[in-house]
Amino acid sequence: MKVDILAVGVHPDDVELSCSGTLLKHIDKGYTVGLCDLTAGELGSRGTPELRIQEAESARISMGAEFRINLHMQDGFMKATKENTLRLIEVIRYCQPEIVLANAIEDRHPDHGRAAQFIKEACFYSGLIKIETSYRGQQQDAWRPKSVYHFIQDRNIKADFVVDISNFIDQKMNLIMEFKSQFFSENMDGPKTPISSKSFLEFIRAKNKAYGRDIGVIYAEAFTVNRDIGVEDLFHLR
DSSP: OOOSEEEEESSTTHHHHHHHHHHHHHHHTTOOEEEEESOOOTTOSSSOHHHHHHHHHHHHHHHTOSOEEEOOOOTTTOOOOHHHHHHHHHHHHHHOOSEEEEOOSSOSSHHHHHHHHHHHHHHHHTTOTTSOOEETTEEOOOOOOSEEEEEOOSSOOOOSEEEEOGGGHHHHHHHHTTOTTTSOOTTOOSOOOTTSSHHHHHHHHHHHHHHHHTTTSSOEEEEEESSOOOOSOGGGOO
16 A cells, blocks of 8 residues: 555654644645654553553544554664564565654654664665565565655754645544543543643644744644755745
8 A cells, every 4th residue: 555655653643743733734735645654652650551642642543644553563672673674664664655654763762763773674675676675475576765854843853844734733633632542631640650630731732833933824734855956946935
């Protein structure tokens, strides 16, 4: 199943928090999107792995993504082993994305930066013909995405570009709230965490508003890239 964009996050909800507005915008434009979670977030203080996978699938349906795959790597201890790398390569070759969106290159949660490097490396190795993989019983062809862009998460990193999501901010917040076990709601129970407060949801909106300000829009999501960005027309930059 080929898609235009594959969004990969180490935890369920990473994608929704960080780049779902961008994904919604591109789906609205007619592009296809696939999602991949590296772990089930089993070390999270709230919820269970099973519940988080259910919430992730519900968010996928609401977003309109073509599929969501969980690779069940070890939360907190995910490493770029040969086995793990091959598992992600299988997903990349399965859906042959032109663009991959990946975790932040640096962040408060150490899993995010490690996942960013791991995903970037897997995208490169996926293009090597001497690495052989199969998926669901079928041999796969080598495939390397044209671009890997890293979404910005908790920490404010200098962005290389931002995407206007002003028309999609409410849908984005609704997708985040599909993860009922993780985020604020009235009469919620369970331990308090840095992301379970009402103020955290306000922070997400404020963060997107701050990134939108520089390009003269209300809300935007921010990304970094590890290479130079080509520009066709200087007058189309904001």
